[in-house]
Amino acid sequence: MPIDWFTVIAQIINFLILVWLLKRFLYQPILDGIDAREHKIASVLSNAETQKKHAENLEAQYKEKLTNIDAERSTIIELAKAEAHKATLAALQDAKAQADALSIKRTNALNTEIQMLQNEVIDKSVKEVFALSRKVISELADQQLQDKMFDKLLSHLKALSEVQHHELCLAIKKNQGHATVRSIAPLSQPQCEHLKACLEDILTDHPSQRATEQAGGDSLTITLNLVVDPQLIAGLALSFGGWKLSWSANEMLSALQHEVELSIDAQYEENVANMPADNEHHSLSANR
Amino acid sequence: MHLSPDEIVYWQYGVIKLSATLVFTWVILAILVVSAYFITRNLNKKNHRSRWQNALEIIVITINDQISDAGLDKPRRYMGFLGTLFLFIAMANLLTIFPGFEPPSSSLSTTLALAFCVFVSVPFYGIKNKGVKQYLLSYTEPTYFMLPFNIVGELSRTLALAVRLFGNMMSGAMILAILLVISPLIFPVVMSLLGLLTGMVQAYIFFVLASVYIAAASTVSAKASLTLTPPQQKAE
DSSP, X not given: OOOOHHHHHHHHHHHHHHHHHHIIIIIXXXXXXXXXHHHHHHHHHHHHHHHHHHHHHHHHHHHHHHHHHHHHHHHHHHHHHHHHHHHHHHHHHHHHHHHHHHHHHXXXXXXXXXHHHHHHHHHHHHHHHHHHHHHXXXXXXXXXXXXXXXXXXXXXXXXXXXXXXXXXXXXXXHTTTEEEEEESSOOOHHHHHHHHHHHHHHHHTSHHHHHHHHTTOOOOOOEEEEEXXXXXXXXXXEEETTEEEEEEHHHHHHHHHHHHHHHHHHHHHHHHHHSOOHHHHHHHHHHO | OOSSGGGOEEEEETTEEEEHHHHHHHHHHHHHHHHHHHHHHTOOOSSOOOHHHHHHHHHHHHHHHXXXXXXXXXXXXXXXXXXXXXXXHHHHHHGGGSXXXXXXXXXXXXXXXXXXXXXXXXXXXXXXXXXXXXXXXXXXXXXXXXXXXXXXXXXXXHHHHHHHXXXXXXXXXXXXXXXXXXXXXXXXXXXXXXXXXXXXXXXXXXXXXXXXXXXXXXXXXHHXXXXXXOOOOOOO
C-alpha cells in the first residue's frame, strides 16, 4: 500500500492546527472554569473555616462570660445571704437588747417603787416609833425625872470645854445676864438659885469678868426667865439669845430620828445606785 | 472496494490531492472546534452548569487524570497534545456509524502522521524536561551496549503505533464491507457496534501509549537526579 506523503504532511499540519484550536477553545476555557470554581470553593471553604473559628472563639468567649457571670452571681448571692444573715443577727440582737433594756428599766422602776414604798413604810414606822416614844416619855415624865435632868444639865454646864465656856460667857454678857429656861414644869426656887450660882461661877471664872471686877466695875447679875414648854417632853433648855444648852427628850429624840432618817435615806440611795443602769446595758448590746 | 480513504480523490493538482482522508479530517476538525467553541463560549464559572459543560468537564478531567496516571507530573502541559490525539481518533472512529463516512484513522497516512507527531513529541518533551545531554544519555541505559537497541525500539514503536491503529480501523471497515456483501441484515449492525468499541479502545490505546512514551522520556531517573542535583549551599 503506497503512502501518500502529501496527505501525511497535510495531516500533520491538520493535527497541529487542531491541537492549537482545541487548546484555545476547549482545554483552556474548561480548565480555567474548573480552576475558578475550585478557587471559589476553596475561598468559600476558607471563609467558612474562618467564620467557624470566629464562631468558636465567640462561643468560647460567651462560655467564659457565662462562667464568669455564674461565678459573680454566686458571689453576689453569697454576699447577699451573708449580709441578710448579719442584718438578721443585728436586728435580733438589737431587739434582744431593747427587750433587755425594757426589762431592766421595768425591773428598776419596780425596784425603785419597792424601795420608795419600803422607805415610806420605814419612814412612817420611824415617825410612829418616835411619836410613840415621845408619848411614852411625856407620860413618864414627872418632877423626879425633871430634877434628874436638871442635875444632868448642871453637870454639863460644869463640864463645858474651854471654847464652849468662852462662848457661854460672851452670850451671857451680850444678853446682860438674861437667860431663858424652858422646862415642862416650872423650876423650883432652889433649882433656880442653884442654876444662877452655877452660871455666876462660870462667869466669874472667865478672864474678862475678873478684869472687870479688878477694875472696880459692877458684877453681872444673872436673871432667869422661866418658860413652861410641854413640847420638850422631858428635860430643860437654857438659852442666852443665840447660845443654847439643852437636855431634853424631845431634842434627843429629834436628833435620833434625824439620824435614823438620814441612815434610811443613805440606804435608799445606795440601793438605787446599785441597780443596773439601762443605758449601760443597752449600749453594750448595741456594740455587740 | 478500497482499503484506504486516501484512494478516494476528489481533486488533484500535481502532487496535491484532495483525498477523502483530508476532507473527513476537516469535518472532524470542524465538529470538534465548533462544538467546543459554542459550549465554552458561555461558560458558567459558578456552581450552576449546563449539561454540555458538565460533559466537556468530565472528558477534560478524565483525560487529565489519565495523563497523570501515566506518570506525568504536570498533566496540563501535555493536555493539548495528548488530549487532542485521543479526541481526534475517538471522534474519527465514532463517526463511522454514519453511512458513507470514511474514518481518517483507517488511512495509513493519517496514522503515520499521528505516530510521527508522537515520535517528535517524545524527544521534544524529554529534552524540555531533562536537558539534551540527559535525554541522549537515556538511550545508553542501562548500558552503552543497549544504544542501538534503544534507537531501533524508538523507531519500531512509532511504526507499531501507526500500523496498529491503521490495521485495526482498516480491518474493521473491511470486515463491515465484506459482511455487507455476505449478510446485509442485522449482522453488520453487531459488527458495527463492535467496530465502535474497537475504535474507542484503539483511541485509548494510542493515547495511553503516547502518554507512556512521553512519560518514559521525560521522567528524571533517580540516578540522573542524583548526578544533576547541585549541592545545596547555605544562602549567606
